Amino acid sequence: EDEPAEARRWNAFLRQYATAQGIILADYYNAVVDPSTAGWVTEYRNDGTHFNPLSHLAAARAGVAAWSPHLPPAAIPIAQDGSTDLNLVPNAVFLGGADGPGRPTGWSSGQANGGGYGTMSFVDGGEDIVGNWFQIEKTGATAYNVNVVKSAGFTVGDRVAFMFQLEAESLAGGQTVTMRAVFRNGSAAAISRLAPVSALGVDVERLTAYMEGTVPAGTADIRVEVSLPSAGTGTVRIGQVTLINLTSGGLLI
Numbered sequence: 001e002d003e004p005a006e007a008r009r010w011n012a013f014l015r016q017y018a019t020a021q022g023i024i025l026a027d028y029y030n031a032v033v034d035p036s037t038a039g040w041v042t043e044y045r046n047d048g049t050h051f052n053p054l055s056h057l058a059a060a061r062a063g064v065a066a067w068s069p070h071l072p073p074a075a076i077p078i079a080q081d082g083s084t085d086l087n088l089v090p091n092a093v094f095l096g097g098a099d100g101p102g103r104p105t106g107w108s109s110g111q112a113n114g115g116g117y118g119t120m121s122f123v124d125g126g127e128d129i130v131g132n133w134f135q136i137e138k139t140g141a142t143a144y145n146v147n148v149v150k151s152a153g154f155t156v157g158d159r160v161a162f163m164f165q166l167e168a169e170s171l172a173g174g175q176t177v178t179m180r181a182v183f184r185n186g187s188a189a190a191i192s193r194l195a196p197v198s199a200l201g202v203d204v205e206r207l208t209a210y211m212e213g214t215v216p217a218g219t220a221d222i223r224v225e226v227s228l229p230s231a232g233t234g235t236v237r238i239g240q241v242t243l244i245n246l247t248s249g250g251l252l253i
Contacts, residue, residue, distance in 0.1 A: 093131025117142035147225035175232025
């Protein structure tokens, strides 16, 4: 069930060839293999063959490590304050306070603190992020969806970018988290989505997510939401939530 010797020989050849030809190689094999056994790291496999979420994360980190030194320096236009005209998301760095139920000011949710199924709060971002984290500590079998809806600042065909910081810890009992921007029609039905984080079920520390898309025909509003289904428990934090119209902002490359 582990990588056969022939595959390891091919991997060695590919590394040697890439070095000789000056090709950038992202070594996914070494990222997911236990050197003491030459087989999969136990927690990186479910069926002995396919990547699970943890091994996907390990491979992604290997790719970043391989390619980053060869890319020009760049920074994504993630929110640095809560008042920029470019960002369509209000209270983006969560310095604008909370409403009575504990939701960030300007955001909505069917849940509220005091229900016995969890707590919403702000956590100091320290040196990790700009502003505060918005935290959902889910302790009961009730779904959470905290969202903000924007119906202006874009037109059909515009290119938009969605980005944020996210942390997840102590996810258990099948708990997952999704963070997405949903393009909806006039009846509030989803047309399409930008979902950089979808049904994430493993703990992560300060994940920076970025995804671009085009506003589809029929879009009446865009709903930015963090969603935790009812099954399971765990803690999720989001920060610097940003939705930018690249077209109108003159940021298209």
